[in-house]
Amino acid sequence: GAVVSQHPSRVICKSGTSVKIECRSLDFQATTMFWYRQFPKQSLMLMATSNEGSKATYEQGVEKDKFLINHASLTLSTLTVTSAHPEDSSFYICSARGWMVETQYFGPGTRLLVL
Amino acid sequence: GENVEQHPSTLSVQEGDSAVIKCTYSDSASNYFPWYKQELGKRPQLIIDIRSNVGEKKDQRIAVTLNKTAKHFSLHITETQPEDSAVYFCAALSGYSTLTFGKGTMLLVSP
Numbered sequence: 453g454a455v456v457s458q459h460p461s462r463v464i465c466k467s468g469t470s471v472k473i474e475c476r477s478l479d480f481q482a483t484t485m486f487w488y489r490q491f492p493k494q495s496l497m498l499m500a501t502s503n504e505g506s507k508a509t510y511e512q513g514v515e516k517d518k519f520l521i522n523h524a525s526l527t528l529s530t531l532t533v534t535s536a537h538p539e540d541s542s543f544y545i546c547s548a549r550g551w552m553v554e555t556q557y558f559g560p561g562t563r564l565l566v567l
Numbered sequence: 568g569e570n571v572e573q574h575p576s577t578l579s580v581q582e583g584d585s586a587v588i589k590c591t592y593s594d595s596a597s598n599y600f601p602w603y604k605q606e607l608g609k610r611p612q613l614i615i616d617i618r619s620n621v622g623e624k625k626d627q628r629i630a631v632t633l634n635k636t637a638k639h640f641s642l643h644i645t646e647t648q649p650e651d652s653a654v655y656f657c658a659a660l661s662g663y664s665t666l667t668f669g670k671g672t673m674l675l676v677s678p
Contacts, residue, residue, distance in 0.1 A: 457644055458672075484663075486650050486665065493673075494670070494671075495656060495668050495669065495670045495671050496611070496656070498665055498666075501665055517608045522604065525648075527661075535636075545610060545611070549663075552663065554599040554618075554663065555616065556599075556601075556608040556613075556614065556666060557613065558603075558611045558612070559610060560609065561608075561609070561610055
């Protein structure tokens with residue numbers, strides 16, 4: 453299957469700081485990327501969908517000014533958690549999909565801990 | 568929108584037994600149904616998928632069946648092994664929109 457990388461794998465930051473997470477498709481062009489948040493023992497919660505070169509579409513209840521998403525190229529999308537607070541601590545996972553393809557491939561996830 | 572129900576939430580089997588996980592979906596327009604396996608702290612990995620023009624698909628010990636009329640699909644794992652222990656998610660997709668995931672099934676295979 454296709455390969456998606458994500459960095460960093462884990463990050464610890466102080467409350468009030470911003471954290472940027474990168475998601476890269478390594479061997480295919482990802483026209484669409486997705487950002488999920490996952491709480492322990494729960495399913496994947498879609499935060500937003502981004503298409504290359506367009507503004508992201510956020511799910512209801514997700515603050516777009518807090519979770520900034522950029523999908524500037526066909527291989528890279530970034531999620532920036534601005535002014536992070538302890539309640540933002542979670543496992544963030546990206547996934548990517550090619551043009552006119554249904555299959556989504558997931559990155560390894562980023563564990564964020566905000567102190 | 569689409570709603571995917573997944574059962575059971577936990578499943579314990581003995582090594583060598585079969586395991587079956589069932590999902591139902593609500594949107595009759597859904598036409599793609601992947602299954603993901605997620606080990607603790609790891610990424611969800613696609614293990615098998617099926618499209619609506621097919622009723623069954625097999626890959627070694629794993630099979631998926633789809634009943635479009637009843638709007639349900641199932642994952643079958645035969646000859647289970649301890650390394651099959653993980654959380655399994657079903658999902659449904661209509662066109663090229665967003666995947667809707669089930670809540671997951673924690674499968675525990677005891678030696």
